[in-house]
Amino acid sequence: MKKLIAIFVGILVVCAVITGINYQMNAKTTANEKKVLNIYNWGDYIDPALITKFEKETGYHVVYETFDSNEAMLTKIKQGGTSYDLAVPSDYTVQRMIKSGLVAKIDKTKLSNYHNLDSRFLNLSFDPNNDYSVPYFWGTLGIVYNDQYVKASQVQHWEQLWNPAFKQSIMLTDSARDMLGIALITQGHGMNDTDETDLKNAQTKLKQLMPNVKAIVADEIKMYMKQNEAKIAVTYSGEAAEMMSYNHHLHYVVPTEGSNMWFDNMVIPKTAKHKVAAYAFINFMLSPKNAAQNAEYIGYSTPNKAAMKYLPTSVQQDKQFYPTESTVAHLEVYQDLPLKVIGNYNDLFLGFKMSK
Template sequence: MKSITKVFILVFVVSFGLLFWINRLNASEGYSGDNTITVYNWGDYIEPKLIEKFEKETGYKVIYQTFDSNEAMLTKIEQGGTTFDIAVPSEYAISKMKEEDLLLPIDHSKIPNLKYIDKRFLDLSFDPKNKYSIPYFWGTVGIVYNPEQLGGKKITSWNDLWDKDLRNEILLVDGAREVMGMGLNTLGYSLNDVNKAHLQEAKEKLDTLTPNVKAIVGDEIKMLMANEEASVGVVWSGDASEIMYENEKLEYVVPKEGSNLWFDNIVIPKTAKNIEGAHAFINFMLDPENAAQNTDYVGYSTPNVGALEILGEEVAGDERFYPGPELTEKLEVYENLGKRNLAYYNELFLEFKMHSK
């Protein structure tokens, strides 16, 4: 009898342990049930208190995971081993996800707060009629700089970065499209140019910048610029906003030749298990009060006019981060270049990085 009892206890313990680890695995791999949604977003790209608020208001439990590039996000979703109910890709990644049938259409009737999105940011080329995506944040790529460290000089152009006085003073964001785009812009070419001769020319132009390049870095660019470890940085506008909050001496400019106008949108991956919860999350994030709180925390430009009314003219009227039509007409949205062309961009960027060391 004792041996049977021992066997029973052993089976119970093993079963309980197995269930425990299955639950842990499901949580880490993004498992979603009826009462759980898994959100896949960029790092530090949501006000954490909003997740708590959403859980409290709706009863859903949020599993939150992050990625550091569109490519990493795409790879994980393409592999299909992980279930995500929400993802936040950029515009060219959305185009690719549509091509590969990785997205579910969004039911606009379940998102009444869509009415608060500025019509300028709806029905764009990468997702006509917003069938698969809803605007989250938008912004530009530009130059953040410290006029004091530059002796009062102003920067207005990409070509200003080639000034010999900036030797070992420039930090570049670690992004192939952004850095190659800078080279293309200086030559008057499109950010979506796939002409190999033009791309090689842009790379050769970038090679002449290397004496001025201090480092090519990731998120640490914000801390380094705020701490005045360099006087110039090529960054996304939201990062510039955060840097300038930490150090009021700095300025941000979108170069006069033009630059990138980017959009990050919320999508529902095709493998989603909690579609109702996904729609509830999107609608929650589009509520003006929540969108304003999120914008204040993240620092990027919101497409939500209701949120801008709450944030006021100090935010909405800042043309560095909410540029007018005169500038935005010179800006380009990244297009999906296709695997072969994107690989060539990455190859040239890697060569430039090696040359910069």
């Protein structure tokens, strides 16, 4: 009997030890989970050194995933398979996410560096009062040209792209809103136009441009322009900056009659599990030196006014990427248009591409 009791006691001791080990392992796992930050951002859209710096300063482990379109990002967040703590949608997508109840309100009292932001880039139409978003980068849509083949005076305005002298010379970025928007501007309309007749006329205008179009592409546009394989490209300011850093014959122009001014923004999805970490990262990126470092690495324009003094003078004074007030006054931010209108844009743009 004593032997049975001894065995039973031994079993209890072993169970207790195993339970203790499991408890410690679970406690460690829980602690590690709390030190995680899940970020969902565009590809190649942050200086990796800043992630390392943030991890060292805070002890958080950053899990970084990327997307290649606002639509892909929005779909994944809607599905809810992964609980991202921070995402970086563009302006009109922020508006769509707010309407869909996908993002949490921003508590600005937790962002001691918020005051570093330029007031010109706050309280915009897609998120009045910035209740749900914090600016990350901004930029423009414009024209890149190669001075070996094109004079600056030939590409100061959108209408000049239709010059017959540019036959098979222009690369277009594969975007319905951007390309139809350009055509709309040449016809005296805004880039958020929803009128069916105006959009149809814009498609007709685009089709007239087709003889000058060499290709309609996405990221490949950078490679083609770097290698002098096209004379002109319609692309974004950050893409232009990267091209220009490789090829000194390339230059960027924002037509003064109007263009798109876009904003990418940091938001906290409602499903975020590590909001303290998300606020820590946003505040980290709002630090002037960190914002300047990121802007130099990426090539897009920073909305952080306090960061400007840490950028090279040549960058601060570059009107291609920090346009004058008069040019900015004619730039438009995309609005979240009704799905039916977006479908119309896409159908018309597809019709244009098929006409090549």
